[in-house]
Amino acid sequence: xxxxxxxxxxxxxxxxxxxxxxxxxxxxxxxxxxxxxxxxxxxxxxxxxxxxxxxxxxxxxxxxxxxxxxxxxxxxxxxxxxxxxxxxxxxxxxxxxxxxxxxxxxxxxxxxxxxxxxxxxxxxxxxxxxxxxxxxxxxxxxxxxxxxxxxxxxxxxxxxxxxxxxxxxxxxxxxxxxxxxxxxxxxxxxxxxxxxxxxxxxxxxxxxxxxxxxxxxxxxxxxxxxxxxxxxxxxxxxxxxxxxxxxxxxxxxxxxxxxxxxxxxxxxxxxxxxxxxxxxxxxxxxxxxxxxxxxxxxxxxxxxxxxxxxxxxxxxxxxxxxxxxxxxxxxxxxxx
Amino acid sequence: xxxxxxxxxxxxxxxxxxxxxxxxxxxxxxxxxxxxxxxxxxxxxxxxxxxxxxxxxxxxxxxxxxxxxxxxxxxxxxxxxxxxxxxxxxxxxxxxxxxxxxxxxxxxxxxxxxxxxxxxxxxxxxxxxxxxxxxxxxxxxxxxxxxxxxxxxxxxxxxxxxxxxxxxxxxxxxxxxxxxxxxxxxxxxxxxxxxxxxxxxxxxxxxxxxxxxxxxxxxxxxxxxxxxxxxxxxxxxxxxxxxxxxxxxxxxxxxxxxxxxxxxxxxxxxxxxxxxxxxxxxxxxxxxxxxxxxxxxxxxxxxxxxxxxxxxxxxxxxxxxxxxxxxxxxxxxxxx
Numbered sequence: 001x002x003x004x005x006x007x008x009x010x011x012x013x014x015x016x017x018x019x020x021x022x023x024x025x026x027x028x029x030x031x032x033x034x035x036x037x038x039x040x041x042x043x044x045x046x047x048x049x050x051x052x053x054x055x056x057x058x059x060x061x062x063x064x065x066x067x068x069x070x071x072x073x074x075x076x077x078x079x080x081x082x083x084x085x086x087x088x089x090x091x092x093x094x095x096x097x098x099x100x101x102x103x104x105x106x107x108x109x110x111x112x113x114x115x116x117x118x119x120x121x122x123x124x125x126x127x128x129x130x131x132x133x134x135x136x137x138x139x140x141x142x143x144x145x146x147x148x149x150x151x152x153x154x155x156x157x158x159x160x161x162x163x164x165x166x167x168x169x170x171x172x173x174x175x176x177x178x179x180x181x182x183x184x185x186x187x188x189x190x191x192x193x194x195x196x197x198x199x200x201x202x203x204x205x206x207x208x209x210x211x212x213x214x215x216x217x218x219x220x221x222x223x224x225x226x227x228x229x230x231x232x233x234x235x236x237x238x239x240x241x242x243x244x245x246x247x248x249x250x251x252x253x254x255x256x257x258x259x260x261x262x263x264x265x266x267x268x269x270x271x272x273x274x275x276x277x278x279x280x281x282x283x284x285x286x287x288x289x290x291x292x293x294x295x296x297x298x299x300x301x302x303x304x305x306x307x308x309x310x311x312x313x314x315x316x317x318x319x320x321x322x323x324x325x326x327x328x329x330x331x332x333x334x335x336x
Numbered sequence: 337x338x339x340x341x342x343x344x345x346x347x348x349x350x351x352x353x354x355x356x357x358x359x360x361x362x363x364x365x366x367x368x369x370x371x372x373x374x375x376x377x378x379x380x381x382x383x384x385x386x387x388x389x390x391x392x393x394x395x396x397x398x399x400x401x402x403x404x405x406x407x408x409x410x411x412x413x414x415x416x417x418x419x420x421x422x423x424x425x426x427x428x429x430x431x432x433x434x435x436x437x438x439x440x441x442x443x444x445x446x447x448x449x450x451x452x453x454x455x456x457x458x459x460x461x462x463x464x465x466x467x468x469x470x471x472x473x474x475x476x477x478x479x480x481x482x483x484x485x486x487x488x489x490x491x492x493x494x495x496x497x498x499x500x501x502x503x504x505x506x507x508x509x510x511x512x513x514x515x516x517x518x519x520x521x522x523x524x525x526x527x528x529x530x531x532x533x534x535x536x537x538x539x540x541x542x543x544x545x546x547x548x549x550x551x552x553x554x555x556x557x558x559x560x561x562x563x564x565x566x567x568x569x570x571x572x573x574x575x576x577x578x579x580x581x582x583x584x585x586x587x588x589x590x591x592x593x594x595x596x597x598x599x600x601x602x603x604x605x606x607x608x609x610x611x612x613x614x615x616x617x618x619x620x621x622x623x624x625x626x627x628x629x630x631x632x633x634x635x636x637x638x639x640x641x642x643x644x645x646x647x648x649x650x651x652x653x654x655x656x657x658x659x660x661x662x663x664x665x666x667x668x669x670x671x672x
Contacts, residue, residue: 002439003440004436004439005433005434005435005436005437005438005442005467006435007435007469009465011467016465020463023442028429028449028460028463030459030460032462033459033460033462039462042461044425050483054430054462054464056432058468060472089380090368090378092481093390094391094392094481096432097346098341099341099342101340102339107359107362110360111363114364123368124364125369125376125388126376126389126390127364128390128391129346129356130346131341131344132346132474132670133343133669135471137472137477138473141466141477143390143392143479147378147386330467334472
């Protein structure tokens with residue numbers, strides 16, 4: 001292992017996984033942490049099934065088409081709670097602010113957090129603010145941690161994928177990553193790409209009403225759909241096949257990606273879910289997703305085809321197949 | 337209100353309180369948040385009484401005498417949970433790391449978090465890592481959020497101070513603040529001042545065994561004993577008198593403060609508690625504290641003398657009295 005932290009360690013891809021294995025798990029090892037989901041399931045006497053999660057947000061720029069760091073900070077943590085099947089209840093927020101940051105902009109961010117929290121019925125109940133000298137941080141970083149309650153009978157985990165499961169994506173892929181890329185680079189052309197940043201607790205509720213036995217839910221953020229599918233394949237020890245011609249990609253996103261040599265499969269999403277559903281329930285879940293405002297373009301993109309060696313295969317448009325791995329290196333730092 | 341963020345907004349003193357009132361409470365207002373304690377008390381069907389808290393740590397230097405940012409991050413959140421009378425159970429941790437930071441140093445920090453968590457029986461169950469470009473953060477920032485369970489019959493809050501309560505400090509004041517000050521400034525003289533950084537969950541357990549009806553517990557971190565007492569006076573609408581000659585201050589700390597024109601009453605502590613105890617229980621609690629390894633130098637420093645207008649009076653060594661307010665401006669940025 002190299003001896004300094006690189007941007008790749010924050011990519012959500014292979015370097016991040018290595019850092020987690022070699023440093024964090026080495027010292028923090030416990031049964032709950034090693035479940036490997038985005039949420040920790042807590043064991044507590046006399047309580048419902050509780051989940052707990054945390055995320056820090058360092059996105060640049062702070063304001064972008066379709067959202068801002070505040071909306072993203074609420075959505076990110078609400079979505080992580082939702083992917084365990086939990087109803088998100090409470091959030092904390094910790095601000096690290098650079099001296100000289102505009103209070104007007106801070107207020108916009110806080111208002112946006114408040115609006116997003118209201119939309120999904122969570123309360124921001126505790127917080128903390130630190131200020132560092134000019135140059136010791138870049139504008140503003142936000143941590144949100146969250147607590148949710150899992151309803152009885154729900155058992156969703158990255159470890160639950162089964163042979164035959166259909167894989168549903170709830171909409172177009174790569175929108176958030178492409179939006180941030182365009183906002184950041186002065187590309188000299190116009191493309192109307194908005195981040196898909198959205199709180200998905202309502203969508204998950206609709207999906208669970210259609211089928212309470214959904215096996216896996218995960219939001220493909222850093223590292224994109226390809227990395228998330230690999231994580232699930234690894235946790236469940238299954239092989240997965242997805243079909244390139246089924247992947248919903250906006251024309252503008254495809255265009256930007258082709259121009260810059262990026263692959264939408266590795267671009268971050270902030271308002272999409274990957275769901276693994278027993279085959280006989282797949283159409284019912286798909287219909288429920290499509291009726292939700294955040295799921296109109298949902299599709300079945302593949303299935304779980306075998307047990308044993310974890311792998312993810314892409315059936316290409318051309319007819320051939322290739323293995324797709326986790327994101328290597330860093331595609332775009334500070335995407336979220 | 338000024339229109340940019342200043343270091344004072346992160347001081348824990350009057351500017352921080354103003355920012356909380358004018359920006360955060362304006363948008364995040366809810367019954368739980370407005371309780372004003374360091375922990376949020378959660379209302380959940382079918383659960384025990386749960387508390388939830390968050391803190392971000394930006395201390396510089398990252399390693400200091402008596403601790404490091406990792407130990408501080410675990411102690412800070414464990415102590416906030418403990419001051420509600422809760423047993424700390426679960427922590428999250430979110431790292432924001434500057435590109436180029438040493439993995440060996442990161443590992444030392446993680447090991448120190450692990451050791452401290454083990455000492456107080458909490459589990460680190462969920463985490464997140466972000467990496468930002470060189471210059472976009474200073475080395476490493478850590479957020480910890482925590483969940484604890486409050487045993488039946490315990491009701492501790494900054495709102496519960498009552499006339500006649502004795503005020504106990506669990507040891508010498510200003511150690512952490514003076515230590516960081518010395519580490520940071522190249523002062524040209526030797527002083528062996530160590531941070532008091534310590535996890536206080538065991539101390540709180542001992543205190544509650546001596547008297548389960550302790551009214552208030554609070555850790556006087558940023559802003560020091562003076563600011564914390566003012567916060568409690570405000571929450572409980574009481575007046576408080578403390579006596580200068582009872583305040584335990586290490587000789588070296590007193591020396592550094594005098595040299596630099598600082599007041600130990602406003603210096604941060606990271607291993608001390610202020611406790612408001614019914615008068616008839618004060619001696620029993622004091623004895624329990626003194627038997628704990630983190631409380632050998634505990635003292636009764638004052639009492640609650642009246643209701644109504646919130647204020648904190650210091651009876652000076654000289655015989656006179658003066659009102660002491662909350663910290664104004666920023667004494668020492670990035671103390672924690």
